[in-house]
Amino acid sequence: MNGITEAQILQLPKILDPRGNLSIIEDDLHIPFKIQRVYWIYDVPGGQVRGGHAFREQQELIVALSGSFDIMVDDGQSRRTFSLNRSYYGLFVPAGYWRQMQNFSTNSLALVLSSTRYDEKDYIRDYEDFLTYCKKDEK
Numbered sequence: 590m591n592g593i594t595e596a597q598i599l600q601l602p603k604i605l606d607p608r609g610n611l612s613i614i615e616d617d618l619h620i621p622f623k624i625q626r627v628y629w630i631y632d633v634p635g636g637q638v639r640g641g642h643a644f645r646e647q648q649e650l651i652v653a654l655s656g657s658f659d660i661m662v663d664d665g666q667s668r669r670t671f672s673l674n675r676s677y678y679g680l681f682v683p684a685g686y687w688r689q690m691q692n693f694s695t696n697s698l699a700l701v702l703s704s705t706r707y708d709e710k711d712y713i714r715d716y717e718d719f720l721t722y723c724k725k726d727e728k
Contacts, residue, residue: 594683595664595683596662596664596669596671596680596681596682596683596686596688597680597681598671598678598679598680598681599619599620599650599678599679599680599681600677600678601613601614601619601652601677601678601679602619602677603677610677612676612677614650614652614679614702616702620650620679620681620702621648621681622648622704623704624702624703624704625703625704625705625706626702626703626705626706626707627700627701627702627703628701628703629654629698629699629700629701630690630698630699630701631697631698631699633658633693633697635693635695637691637693638689638690638691639689639690639691639693639699640660640688640689640690641687641688641689641714642687642688642712642713642714643685643686643687643688643712643713643719643722644684644685644686644705644711644712644713645684645685645711645713645722646684646704646705646708646711647684647703647704647705647708647711648681648682648683648684648703648704648705649681649682649688649701649702649703649704650679650680650681650682650701650702651673651679651680651682651690651699651700651701651702652673652676652678652679652680652699652700652701652702653673653674653675653676653678653697653698653699653700654676654698654699654700655676655696655697655698656674656693656694656695656696656697656698657672657673657674657692657693657694657697658672658673658690658691658692658693658694658697658699659671659672659673659690659691659692660673660680660682660688660689660690660691661688661689661691662680662682662686662687662688663686663687663688663719664685664686664687664723665685665687665719665720665722665723665724666723673699679702684704685722685723687713687716687719
């Protein structure tokens with residue numbers, strides 16, 4: 590699992606059962622990092638956008654536990670949009686990617702698993718600073 594270097598959808602285990610399905614996530618097995626923090630985003634008003642930043646170190650797995658939403662990821666050269674609407678798929682976002690979450694459906698619930706604890710210094714919140722950061726990485 591280690592060595593994933595680009596944003597991509599990961600399929601999580603799905604255990605089918607007539608009483609209700611179950612999916613699991615285990616760090617270093619289903620995702621390429623140890624889980625240091627878990628948070629969730631919910632009750633997003635229509636038309637609102639979440640995210641709009643990048644991380645220098647933090648990696649994430651984002652799962653739509655309920656409902657749906659889109660995630661635009663940007664590596665400083667190209668953008669790609671992923672739609673999440675199944676609880677057994679997660680979007681892996683490596684460090685160094687700008688990400689923005691949008692188009693939340695009613696009652697959507699986004700689960701985010703992070704590779705680091707919260708550290709405000711890890712955030713890049715200005716897009717122009719992000720582009721400068723990307724150019725620095727190219728050298």
